[in-house]
Each structure stands twice: as C-alpha cells, then as structure tokens.
Amino acid sequence: MNTKPKKLSSVDIARLSGVSQATVSRVLSGSDGVKAATKEKVMQVVKAHGYRPNAFAQAMRTNQSAAVGVAVSRVTNPIVPEILEALTRSFTAKGRRVVVWNTDENGQDGLISAIRSGLVDGLVFTAANQQSEAAKAAHEADMPLVSINRSFDELDCDQVVSTNHQGAFDLADYLVKCGRKKVAFVNGPKDRTTLADREQGFREGLRAAGITPDPDLFFSRPFKDNAFRQLGMDIFGADNPPDAIACGNDLIAIQIMNGLKAAGCRVPEDIWVVGFDGIEMAGWDIISLTTVQQPIELMANNAATFLLDRIEGKRTETETIQYRTELKVRETTGFTPAP
Amino acid sequence: MNTKPKKLSSVDIARLSGVSQATVSRVLSGSDGVKAATKEKVMQVVKAHGYRPNAFAQAMRTNQSAAVGVAVSRVTNPIVPEILEALTRSFTAKGRRVVVWNTDENGQDGLISAIRSGLVDGLVFTAANQQSEAAKAAHEADMPLVSINRSFDELDCDQVVSTNHQGAFDLADYLVKCGRKKVAFVNGPKDRTTLADREQGFREGLRAAGITPDPDLFFSRPFKDNAFRQLGMDIFGADNPPDAIACGNDLIAIQIMNGLKAAGCRVPEDIWVVGFDGIEMAGWDIISLTTVQQPIELMANNAATFLLDRIEGKRTETETIQYRTELKVRETTGFTPAP
C-alpha cells in the first residue's frame, strides 16, 4: 500500500504549472482570454494528474449543481425504467447528472430535503399521484419543474403528456366495433391523474359507441399483494364474465392475464385483454398485448429539453404539450401478426 | 409574482434566532453541548423558514458527499431495475442519496469525471463487462468500491456474487436427468464474467452428466438488433433442432422464446427453455420460465452494507461473498404448477 494520493486542487495544479489558481480555473472553464501556450501548459499538468475540479466547490461557487433530479414511483412498472433511460440519455448528453428519487420508500422527505438544500437545478416528476408534497416544495423553492405523463391541476409547471383521454376513447370504440358486448375496465388507484383520465375517456368512448357503462364492470385495485392477478381470476370465475378487459396500463393488463391464465382462461379466445402505455414487452411475441402506445422516447426528450431550457432561463411561460397515442393491435385482441 | 425568496443560509438563521452561526450548525448536526432551550429556539426558526443546509457547502467542508453511485448498463434487462430498486431502498434507508450512471450511453466518461471530482463517496458496479476504465479510476482515486453480480479479476474490491458456476452446473444436470438429449446454450457477450461463469459451469455440468458439449450448440450473440429473437427462429428452423435451450440470463431466454413463438415452436412441448437470474417476471403465469434464481434483494442489501461500512472505515479487508442460487422449475420445462 502506497501513501495516500492526496487529492489535488486547482491550487496544486497552479503551482505545478507555474501559473496562478485563477488561470487554472480559466483554462478549465474554457473562458477565452488565456494564451494558447499557457492553456497548453496547464492542460498538460491536468492530464498528467487526472485532475478534475471539485464538483461541490464548483456548485457552491456558481450556485449550479449541474444535476437534475427525477422523481419516480412504482419502479416495478416497466414503463418507469423506460422513461428513466430515455431521460438519462437526454440529460447526460447535455452534460447533466441525473439523481433519482424513489418516492415509494421513505416517502418524499429525502426528495424535499434535497430540493431545499439545492442539490439539483431542476426536477422531473413522472407519473404518480396528485397531491405531492415534494412538487409543492419544489415550486416554493422556485425550482424548475416538469411533469411527464402526469398532470398537476394546481401547480403551474411544464407538462408533457399524451392523449390519455382520446386514446382510451378510441380504444373503447375499437372494442365495441369489433363486436365486444361486455367490456370491463380494470384500473389502479385513481389519484393518479393518468389513470383517472384514461378511465374517463374509456367511459365516454363506450357511451359514444352506444353502450352504457356498467358500474359492476369497473374495477379499481391497489398496486400490491398481487391484487390484479387475483382480480383476473375472480373475473373469469364469476358467472357470465365479460368478453373483454381494458386496463389502466400495460402492467395491470399483464397481471390480469396472469390471473386469467391461472384460472384457465384463454386470451383472446375466451376474453380479450388490452392495456395502455405501450411498454416494450407488450410487443414481445410471447405477450403480444394490444395496447395504446405513447411515444415515450419523444416525451422524455421533450421533458428534458423543457427542463434545461427553463434552468437556463430560456423559457418563462409554462407550457403543456400533448403527444398523440397510437392503438397497437396485437394478439390479445385476436389479431395475429403476419409471420 | 412576489420578490425572489432569497435562499437562506445558516448565517441568516443565526441572526434570526439571535445566536451564532456555529450554534446553528451545531443544532442542525445534532451535536450535543447545546442547551435544550437554544436548540428549541433555533429549530423554531429553521422550521418556520423551511431552511436546509446547503448540501454542497456541507460536502465541501466535510469532504463527504453523502451520496453513493451506482453504475449500471443494459437497463433494459429487467434485473437491473430490480437491483437498482433494492440498492436504492438500502441506501436511502441509511441516509444516502443514490446517483445512477448508465455506462451504455456516452461511455464511462461521465462516471470517471464524477469519481475524480468527488461527487460520490463510494460506488457499486453492477453486472457489466470486465475491462472497466471507470472501475480503475475509482480504485486509483481510493474510492470505496463494491461489485455486485460481477467479478473483477484484477481489482481488489468487495464483491457480492452468486453461485453462477454451480447453479449452471446443476442446471445442466437437471436437464440431462429429465431426459433432454440435445441441449443448446445461448449466451451474450462473454466479456461479462457472470455470463462466462455460467457457460463454463454449464459445460462442466454436461460433462459430469455424461454428455460431451457440442460446439455447434453453443451460441453467443450481442444484446442488440433483436439478435436472440432471430437466433430462436433460426434454431427451431434448423434441421434436427435441440430439445432444450439454456440461456445466459432470463432476458435472453425470453427473447429466444419470442423467436421460437414467432417460428411456430411450442414451449415446452417442442423445446424446453431455461433462463438464469430469477427476475420477477419469470414467475409470471404468462411466462412461467424455469430459471436459476439469485437472491437479488439479499445481494443488494449486502452490497450496500459492504459499501457503507467501507466508507465509514469499518472495514479494510476486501471480501467476496457468494450467495446460493436456487433452481426454480416452471412451465417452460414441462412442469405445471398446482392450480
């Protein structure tokens, strides 16, 4: 074991290259007004020692952390990693670090604390429930804020959403047009605006197609204890089961299918199933779930751009942008793709 | 729009509560030697203004960031979010923030830069390829390091792994004992030690069971372009296909099954398929993949503990801990669970 390498500072670099600390700072921040030869000399030393400026000192001095936060919940929903990956790609491409908070565990205290302590320059909220303490805290702290796949009624911030209402409306229409007579809708907790919007759209779609929504066919369950799997079994086990089940999102649909399969129900022969989100695995051959697809990558990119522009002061007006969803018909509604 | 709230500092809190800045600092860091009444008074002001110490100033002063990094790659492999969630749970429960780096995109530059600039106090590496610049940089920077589900030959750091070799060995034995005559093995890039170990174990398991591994039945593909789906189609389409396909991990197995299904092959009637990892969705009824399960939650917790102990200087010797894997037999190898 050799002696501790002793972390270098810009002062050390300055000494080693025979210039002042200020000059080192100028070289590293790429400001002009520094002679090419000097820059060269300093960079040489920097490279040689693998020196990097202390991020915290930088952050403190500039009041900019170069990091953005992403608040997620329900990571087990596969759409979350998909959003996360797209966001991360966008942000890191633009030189920002990404700090992720899972607001399931430990509540939102950690996130709120992080907001107040200035750890991030901005924040993206992904689909979750409405009344968010953290969002309020961020707003009060005057922190740039973007919501993706979720709408805040009270909070004035940029929002990137998809046509949840219309997509569900069209979905209902599709099912009825295809001759489904008895259509159920399975949803998660309705304090999630995304889920609530979809259910509302679906109801209206049914009515528009001439069917009065039957309250007994609208279900809501929490995201735990395998509730949706159990529900799938129950639905198939009941007398006179529906001939189609639409779900608030793809994960719900998959869990419903688990229950159906466990109960011996064949999809689509006995019951059709459709989801909403368009997660990647919905397209897998072994799942082949009909769903309403959102352009996740686009939405995430847009959210990232919104946030960064706002952080950099390029935008002041808040804006809501809505992306068009697309119905993807697959095998769970009887459509067999060409081989 | 009201006037800017003007971020408060400990100096402001001190002034507002009629004490010195040092006392404010003492109150907030919970050090004793502060009169109860004073503490009360200060906390009152702190609460009233929602003040939180500036994390960067704190980090700079203490040389501790209170954050740990997690380096991941291939986020699209569902095991990654599972590991991530478990790690996050552990770390946040212990008061640490988690910063995630995806080393797929943008290479490892961002991560290396973060290491050198002191952004995190420690780092967890999850399964990826062997020759990691970032790991080397971390080691050089004298940063605590833990690898999970991956082994470094060269680097001296704590490691949390599972019995990849033995698990695969037993798996081969199981398949042969069940009467499979012609067993293929499909793997990803073998610079991932985890995948390499499994393949090696599988080979030896076959031999031990009296079967000479046939080089034509060992496949390796990159994680892109749907290569495994294509391979699944090709394998079933070939003359005299195998009667079982073992895979380097669950995601590969699922993609192989996609290809098999697309080619009209029934699992398990025509071909058995087994995976490795034990991701959650392998247990779903609609997938029901036989696999070798790792105790991900335990492994993640252990990794977190290792890292924190090392950061806090409680450990000096590096250690490798190996968790036992467990064969989970499901429908893709013909076993139908009780209803």
Next chain:
DNA sequence: AGCAGAAATGTATACGTATTCAATAATATT
C-alpha cells in the same frame, strides 16, 4: 461569597472554486 470546573456559546478559519479588480506584458499607433 468566592472559586474551580464544566457547560454553552461565540470567533475565527479553512475547504476549493469562480470571478472582480488591479497589475503586468504584449502589441499597435503616432
């Protein structure tokens, strides 16, 4: 009451950087 010692608080400083302002070196102008 007086004093020693402990408890509580205040003062001063350092962390590593970016930046303002002053000083110097280089260049252009006459």
Next chain:
DNA sequence: AATATTATTGAATACGTATACATTTCTGCT
C-alpha cells in the same frame, strides 16, 4: 521611441458550512 491600447495574468475575495479554539455563562462546592 514613446505612448495608448489591448491581451494576459495575478491577487484578493466570497460562497455556506463545520470545527478548533477562545470566551463567557452556569453549577456545584467550600
């Protein structure tokens, strides 16, 4: 060549916190 101008560089400072050290305020004891 002398001066005006500009291009570089250096010195000094502030950011917000934690902590070593100095100082003050309490306590208990004789």
